[in-house]
Amino acid sequence: xxxxxxxxxxxxxxxxxxxxxxxxxxxxxxxxxxxxxxxxxxxxxxxxxxxxxxxxxxxxxxxxxxxxxxxxxxxxxxxxxxxxxxxxxxxxxxxxxxxxxxxxxxxxxxxxxxxxxxxxxxxxxxxxxxxxxxxxxxxxxxxxxxxxxxxxxxxxxxxxxxxxxxxxxxxxxxxxxxxxxxxxxxxxxxxxxxxxxxxxxxxxxxxxxxxxxxxxxxxxxxxxxxxxxxxxxxxxxxxxxxxxxxxxxxxxxxxxxxxxxxxxxxxxxxxxxxxxxxxxxxxxxxxxxxxxxxxxxxxxxxxxxxxxxxxxxxxxxxxxxxx
Amino acid sequence: xxxxxxxxxxxxxxxxxxxxxxxxxxxxxxxxxxxxxxxxxxxxxxxxxxxxxxxxxxxxxxxxxxxxxxxxxxxxxxxxxxxxxxxxxxxxxxxxxxxxxxxxxxxxxxxxxxxxxxxxxxxxxxxxxxxxxxxxxxxxxxxxxxxxxxxxxxxxxxxxxxxxxxxxxxxxxxxxxxxxxxxxxxxxxxxxxxxxxxxxxxxxxxxxxxxxxxxxxxxxxxxxxxxxxxxxxxxxxxxxxxxxxxxxxxxxxxxxxxxxxxxxxxxxxxxxxxxxxxxxxxxxxxxxxxxxxxxxxxxxxxxx
Numbered sequence: 324x325x326x327x328x329x330x331x332x333x334x335x336x337x338x339x340x341x342x343x344x345x346x347x348x349x350x351x352x353x354x355x356x357x358x359x360x361x362x363x364x365x366x367x368x369x370x371x372x373x374x375x376x377x378x379x380x381x382x383x384x385x386x387x388x389x390x391x392x393x394x395x396x397x398x399x400x401x402x403x404x405x406x407x408x409x410x411x412x413x414x415x416x417x418x419x420x421x422x423x424x425x426x427x428x429x430x431x432x433x434x435x436x437x438x439x440x441x442x443x444x445x446x447x448x449x450x451x452x453x454x455x456x457x458x459x460x461x462x463x464x465x466x467x468x469x470x471x472x473x474x475x476x477x478x479x480x481x482x483x484x485x486x487x488x489x490x491x492x493x494x495x496x497x498x499x500x501x502x503x504x505x506x507x508x509x510x511x512x513x514x515x516x517x518x519x520x521x522x523x524x525x526x527x528x529x530x531x532x533x534x535x536x537x538x539x540x541x542x543x544x545x546x547x548x549x550x551x552x553x554x555x556x557x558x559x560x561x562x563x564x565x566x567x568x569x570x571x572x573x574x575x576x577x578x579x580x581x582x583x584x585x586x587x588x589x590x591x592x593x594x595x596x597x598x599x600x601x602x603x604x605x606x607x608x609x610x611x612x613x614x615x616x617x618x619x620x621x622x623x624x625x626x627x628x629x630x631x632x633x634x635x636x637x638x639x640x641x642x643x644x645x646x
Numbered sequence: 647x648x649x650x651x652x653x654x655x656x657x658x659x660x661x662x663x664x665x666x667x668x669x670x671x672x673x674x675x676x677x678x679x680x681x682x683x684x685x686x687x688x689x690x691x692x693x694x695x696x697x698x699x700x701x702x703x704x705x706x707x708x709x710x711x712x713x714x715x716x717x718x719x720x721x722x723x724x725x726x727x728x729x730x731x732x733x734x735x736x737x738x739x740x741x742x743x744x745x746x747x748x749x750x751x752x753x754x755x756x757x758x759x760x761x762x763x764x765x766x767x768x769x770x771x772x773x774x775x776x777x778x779x780x781x782x783x784x785x786x787x788x789x790x791x792x793x794x795x796x797x798x799x800x801x802x803x804x805x806x807x808x809x810x811x812x813x814x815x816x817x818x819x820x821x822x823x824x825x826x827x828x829x830x831x832x833x834x835x836x837x838x839x840x841x842x843x844x845x846x847x848x849x850x851x852x853x854x855x856x857x858x859x860x861x862x863x864x865x866x867x868x869x870x871x872x873x874x875x876x877x878x879x880x881x882x883x884x885x886x887x888x889x890x891x892x893x894x895x896x897x898x899x900x901x902x903x904x905x906x907x908x909x910x911x912x913x914x915x916x917x918x919x920x921x922x923x924x925x926x927x928x929x930x931x932x933x934x935x936x937x938x939x940x941x942x943x944x945x946x947x948x949x950x
Contacts, residue, residue: 357772357773359851360771360772360773360851361773361774363767363771363850363851363852364767364771364772364773364776365767365773367763367764367766367767367771367851367855368764368767368768370760370763370764370820370821371764371767371783371820371821371826373820374760374817374819374820374821375782375786375820377820378798378817378820379786379789379794381801382794382797382801383794383797385794385797385800385801386794386796386797389796389797394800396800396803441691442691445684445687445688445691448684449680449684450681450684450685450688453688455692456688456689456691456692458933458936459692459695459696460691460692460695461939462695462696462699462929462932463695463698463699465876465928465929465932465939466698466880466925466928467879467880467882467898467924467925467928468880468882469880469882469898469901469902470898470901470924470925471698473901473905473917473918473921474698474699474701474702474918474921475698477701477705477914477917477918478697478698478701480914482716482718483705483713483718483914484701484718485697485701485704485718485720488717488718488720491717517695517698520695521943524940524943524944525943525944527944528944569788570787570788573788573789573790576790577790577791577792579792579883580882580883583886584902584905598792601792601795601796602792602795605795605796606799606887612796612799612800615796616796616797619792619793619794619795619796622790622792622793623790623793626788626790626793630788
């Protein structure tokens with residue numbers, strides 16, 4: 324997968340002259356220098372190759388294998404063909420969890436881009452004490468997700484929480500956020516925005532990379548702030564936005580910790596997510612490791628497809644010139 | 647300005663009273679747009695983003711009776727500093743802290759050993775297909791970990807690793823895509839002549855790595871150590887899956903366990919006091935190493 328935002332070319336500082344020992348090696352084994360470089364590289368690479376095989380490739384293969392088995396963890400796996408997959412078709416809780424996960428991802432990720440962009444623009448203001456604001460806006464994203472979950476549980480609590488108290492000041496009648504089928508998912512989406520500081524810093528680095536001359540030229544042509552943002556800043560940020568969207572989709576589909584801690588999947592399964600359902604089937608209600616593996620395969624395919632769709636549309640909206 | 651120039655300029659150019667008023671108004675608007683408006687927006691944003699910390703600390707300092715008040719008080723009227731001590735006694739805080747610290751320490755060790763070695767192969771050695779293989783490294787960033795949790799659990803239980811720290815720390819000795827990338831970007835900035843000169847002098851790659859490149863990479867290794875430590879300290883799913891004995895719990899699990907055992911009478915104040923204690927090292931670390939945090943995030947996010 325080609326990552327547009329990440330340069331794999333060597334920086335200009337590293338001169339690409341020929342190695343000093345043998346200047347014109349044609350093939351790998353013709354030159355002792357290149358041969359030794361290759362063999363040394365394999366030694367240095369060994370930990371990564373072993374790790375990739377042992378902790379990623381083999382478990383993926385084993386997941387696919389288990390997805391065709393009836394397996395409870397104790398007896399030997401028993402081949403049952405596509406039963407685990409057809410079971411997904413009839414599992415109402417699975418459908419609910421899929422809907423919840425997609426809902427969360429479709430709202431939290433694009434909203435995250437907007438919030439992060441707003442934060443980055445704010446962090447880029449020429450104010451003397453800007454460092455303080457940057458720290459405050461970034462700080463929530465270093466918090467562990469489990470701790471943030473506990474804090475939000477308290478923040479949005481109908482009795483001990485401050486958010487509802489604040490909303491009542493405006494005469495609103497705030498809901499019991501995590502206790503209501505209609506508001507639990509939006510509450511999770513809002514909560515996710517507190518991690519936007521991280522990507523905002525990446526955006527900020529991008530903003531600072533835009534040459535001032537571009538903005539000055541546009542200003543001379545009479546372009547206002549809005550017009551400059553949409554015609555200069557935003558197009559130049561699209562490579563970073565693409566990277567954030569793809570990573571965000573992958574992370575969004577994995578949502579687990581927040582519902583596990585705050586809602587336990589409730590109320591009425593309204594925050595039961597794919598990974599939560601996998602966890603419940605494999606470890607909580609026990610014995611459905613084959614079925615949980617099949618859902619794992621499904622999660623993998625959904626992640627890949629969504630990332631692929633975003634990536635596929637990217638040549639319509641991502642601009643690589645000048646960046 | 648206007649009064650001093652008035653004497654030397656011809657009559658026609660003397661600024662009229664209404665021009666001066668307009669100029670003053672324009673200047674005020676410009677000043678407002680430049681100094682006041684950004685600050686108002688930034689302060690509102692900051693207030694929202696600091697709210698979680700504020701409420702965590704406020705609830706953590708409330709007494710039981712103040713916690714029961716409705717509507718909730720906006721700040722602790724009688725701060726109960728002993729809540730922090732009570733929180734460490736309400737659940738086995740020190741034991742969980744020991745477990746978490748051990749996992750964090752070994753994770754950092756594994757990360758700072760493995761990632762520079764792997765990154766060296768991707769940045770300072772020439773071999774065919776290198777940059778294409780590196781794409782595989784980057785692709786693994788997007789691999790959703792929960793896909794394989796069932797398989798991993800079964801593999802680890804066959805190895806006898808369940809209820810040990812091995813599933814959490816052993817993989818750290820085999821590199822992590824993000825940190826390999828970070829290290830590689832750093833190593834690529836070191837001039838090639840350095841390695842070539844050492845090669846001329848008859849040094850082998852292992853000597854060049856250990857004696858020349860590695861010492862130059864100390865800043866990047868520091869960044870990796872911070873991120874690896876943060877990863878271990880903040881991890882929830884890993885310990886939840888592989889540590890099933892209460893004796894082995896991390897702080898994250900301990901806090902969750904404490905929450906689930908006190909369902910009837912949720913002790914928000916002790917929960918939040920405990921959360922504060924768990925979050926505090928992260929915040930302190932952040933303030934000590936702000937620069938490293940930012941450089942670790944923004945490395946390679948743009949070209950160059």
